[in-house]
Amino acid sequence: MLPIACARRVSGVGLTVDQINNPEQRINARNQIAFLKNVAEALKDDFLGFSLAEEFDCRELGLLYYVMESSSTLGDALKRASRYSRITNEAIVLEYREAREPTLRLTYSGIPRHSDEQQIEFCIVAMVRLSCLLTGRRFLPRHVSMIYVRSNGVSKFARSLGNDIEFGGTADEINFPTGSAEWALVDADPHLNKILLKVCEESLNARKRNPTAFRTTVENTLSTLLPHGQAHADAVAKKLGMSERTLGRRLAEEGVTFNEVLQELKASLAARYLKEDGMPISKIAWLLGFEEVSSFSHACRRWTGKSPRELRRAS
Numbered sequence: 001m002l003p004i005a006c007a008r009r010v011s012g013v014g015l016t017v018d019q020i021n022n023p024e025q026r027i028n029a030r031n032q033i034a035f036l037k038n039v040a041e042a043l044k045d046d047f048l049g050f051s052l053a054e055e056f057d058c059r060e061l062g063l064l065y066y067v068m069e070s071s072s073t074l075g076d077a078l079k080r081a082s083r084y085s086r087i088t089n090e091a092i093v094l095e096y097r098e099a100r101e102p103t104l105r106l107t108y109s110g111i112p113r114h115s116d117e118q119q120i121e122f123c124i125v126a127m128v129r130l131s132c133l134l135t136g137r138r139f140l141p142r143h144v145s146m147i148y149v150r151s152n153g154v155s156k157f158a159r160s161l162g163n164d165i166e167f168g169g170t171a172d173e174i175n176f177p178t179g180s181a182e183w184a185l186v187d188a189d190p191h192l193n194k195i196l197l198k199v200c201e202e203s204l205n206a207r208k209r210n211p212t213a214f215r216t217t218v219e220n221t222l223s224t225l226l227p228h229g230q231a232h233a234d235a236v237a238k239k240l241g242m243s244e245r246t247l248g249r250r251l252a253e254e255g256v257t258f259n260e261v262l263q264e265l266k267a268s269l270a271a272r273y274l275k276e277d278g279m280p281i282s283k284i285a286w287l288l289g290f291e292e293v294s295s296f297s298h299a300c301r302r303w304t305g306k307s308p309r310e311l312r313r314a315s
Contacts, residue, residue, distance in 0.1 A: 030091070030111055036118040047156060049118035053125035054160065058133055064088045065130075067200050070193040074135050075181030078104055081127070084200045092123060101142060102181045106172040110213060113172075113220040114269055117148055120172055125160050127174060136186040139177055145169030147223060149287055151279040168287065170224050214250045218258070219265050226266070226289040233258045267303040270296075274312045281308045 040048040059065050064084055068077040075098060082096035082104070091111040097103040106123055108116070124144060132138055140162035149168040157165055221239050225231040236258070237247040251258055266288050273284040285296035300308050 033111065033116045033119050036122070037116075040118050046153060047121075049120070049122035050125055050157065050160075053122045053129060056126065058126070058130050061088055061130075063196065063200060063203065067193065067196040068130070069134055069185065069187050070189040070196060071134075071185055072188045072190065072193075073181060073185060074131060074176070074183045075102060077131070077134055077185060078102065078176075078181070080197075080200070084204060087200065087203050092119075098181060101178050102176045104174045104176070108216075108220055110216055112216050113147060114223050114265065114272075117150075120146060120148070124172065124174060125157075128161060131176070131180075134185045134187070135180075135183045137183065139180070141174050142177055143173075143175040145171055145173045147172055149273065149276075149279070149283075151276045168227065213254065215254050215256055215261055218247070218251065218261055222262060222265055223269075226269070227287045229289050229291070231262060231289050263299075263303070266299065270300060270303070270308070271311065271315070274308060275315045277312075281312075284308070 036049060040046065045051070064081065064087055067080045067084060071077040071080055075096075078094075078096045079098075082094040085092060085094040091108055093107045093109050095105040095107065097105065104127060106120065107113075124146065128141060128144075140160075141164075142162075143164045143166070144157075144161045145166040147169060154165060154167065217240065218236060221236050222231050225235055225239075233244050233247060237244040240247065242250075248258060251261065269288060270284065273279055273287065274281075281296070282293050285293045288296060288299075290296040290299065297307050300306060300311060304311060306314070
């Protein structure tokens with residue numbers, strides 16, 4: 001059952017206690033992210049997603065787990081995860097890149113990436129743990145990258161993800177060990193896998209996908225450009241494979257301008273970063289694309305009427 005301290009956080013994210021306590025209830029990704037964030041705050045547990053990933057039964061992934069488990073190699077399993085991840089989670093898209101050192105990249109579709117910390121940590125730790133389970137090997141990734149910035153407790157991840165962990169990277173990504181794509185799986189079953197592939201294809205075709213808000217796509221692109229001072233309309237348009245004029249028109253159709261999206265994203269990220277006591281204000285300014293701390297301070301006053309230090313004291 002859900003603890004009382006956590007139950008109080010449920011209604012604020014559009015859920016009921018019965019939904020949370022029912023393992024058969026499907027909860028959309030936006031509500032999952034908001035709920036995990038609220039529960040982590042209620043429990044004062046900054047590592048909730050990490051802890052859940054280390055404890056959950058991987059079989060709870062259902063069809064996705066079994067089609068991966070019955071695959072012949074880790075590379076095949078990761079390909080299946082990449083193609084069929086939407087069956088279990090409509091917002092997180094897995095992209096498998098086959099190479100001598102294979103890579104699995106996680107991106108968000110229809111959900112603002114900057115709104116999430118707990119679920120992305122859960123997904124990355126869970127995927128590494130699942131890969132160890134399927135291969136029967138205890139291994140650590142060569143490199144792990146996450147887009148958001150974490151200023152404390154990074155060493156806690158070492159036992160699951162190794163020492164080469166980058167927070168504030170350009171992608172949410174796992175780099176697997178050299179040659180790991182060819183590792184055989186302990187429960188490989190080609191006959192079962194063939195049957196499950198057919199079922200997965202049918203499930204994938206049957207799913208109705210909601211249209212993705214273009215604003216969210218722009219926000220997720222901006223999040224990777226901000227720390228490099230490249231959060232400009234032309235750079236975003238280029239990354240999205242369109243002209244700057246098309247970018248502006250698509251946003252206008254949703255009732256916003258590029259600058260409104262940029263400023264609201266910066267304000268949202270600033271509020272979150274300032275809650276991190278160990279993160280210098282100069283670093284926050286850099287992460288948000290400001291060349292000077294004074295420029296960041298002026299922006300904060302424009303957004304909230306308060307300086308960064310005043311906002312930090314109030315958080």
